[in-house]
Amino acid sequence: MIVQRSFKDGDGEAQGTLYLVGTPIGNLEDMTFRAIRILKEVDLIAAEDTRQTRKLLAHFEIGARLVSYHEHNKEASGPELIRLLEAGQSIALVSDAGMPAISDPGADLAAAAAERGLKVVPVPGANAALSALIVSGLPTDRFQFAGFPPRDRKPLVNWLNQLQRQEETLICYESPHRIAKTLPVILEQWGDRRIAMVRELTKRHEEIVRGTISECIAWLEEHPPIGEYCLVIAGISGEEAAAAQQEEASWWIPLSIEDHVAYYEAQNGDRKESIKRVASDRGLQKRDVYNEVMKK
Incomplete structure (x- = not known):
């Protein structure tokens, strides 16, 4: 220390x-x-x-x-x-x-x-990130600074997937040469969230464009991007986060009990532990899962 x-x-x-x-x-x-x-x-x-x-x-x-x-x-x-x-x-x-x-x-x-x-x-x-945040009109009580998004599509999609379920307001930087390509990918992955595009902070041509992602894409089509941008993007809402969590928790619904056990067993190689996890997922007794699997 x-x-x-x-x-x-x-x-x-x-x-x-x-x-x-x-x-x-x-x-x-x-x-x-x-x-x-x-x-x-x-x-x-x-x-x-x-x-x-x-x-x-x-x-x-x-x-x-x-x-x-x-x-x-x-x-x-x-x-x-x-x-x-x-x-x-x-x-x-x-x-x-x-x-x-x-x-x-x-x-x-x-x-x-x-x-x-x-x-x-x-x-x-x-500081550009905090200056953009406080004028964005988006929540400031919790936020995450994420630097520059990756340039290529596949790393960008992975980056967005990691941040998708964050409830905090997201702040990132983007160049004028990349922003028109980055925003459509964000729209595709996250939906039409609220956003502020901030550029030329503290300078004569300071500009803050507030709206949805789709509105900002349309704005850039009419007003070619100039200067470095700071993007401030709304996090996922509490309702959306709960729905996503519920969806994730119920991934196994289409599976039979036998396939459900086989999924876990392929991961850990332990049938007993897999039966225990399936019973927990489905709210069943372990013996009921065991009997269902063993009768096959």
Whole structure:
């Protein structure tokens, strides 16, 4: 077990701190005072896209050393950044926009630092997923962030099947090149749920389209998608969840008792246990199931 006291000074503490710094998702006015201060004070800043981050640093007159850390160089850059932290340097990790380490290679660096007992400190800021959720008009008391949907149809269908019976509001990201292909598959697998398509958050062309999935598909046919989208999709209703659970619990109804036992026996190889499970499924006495099977 490792207990982190983020702001308790240690005696002769030599290790540095990894700061996960939130940056604006479009509007520079969303930069916090604390984020600016931390970026000015750290020894270096690790950025997903140094070109993008340089613009941000220039705007706020921040002159800290900037290094690259992204999906394609994390295997080499990560250990070096850990070495620098262990040597006492403080590092700020930023993504292109929003909070680092969310659908972002920064998660690996944060995990590696935490495993070594290094301080990992959040500096909160703007976040696209939560911003989209609170303006979606959908329930916010329970939600699940699912990142980016798979690109190919078969993995996408599997992904949707795993999430289909979640009652929580679902949040995911999708590119403008994929959204017109992804929504019809969601409609096919989940039915016409309520959804909000949110794009250009905090920017001049911020847009929130609320409706059903079919209505949003029709909207995209008339208004070609532009910019990255955050999709907020209603979870399954309580009534639908109960009906699905009941349907799943009654899968065996078309089977004879003998076939029902054979199904379980093929799984576990134990006839006695299979008879017990069939009796439980059907609300029968074990001896009645046994007698039915043995008379065949």
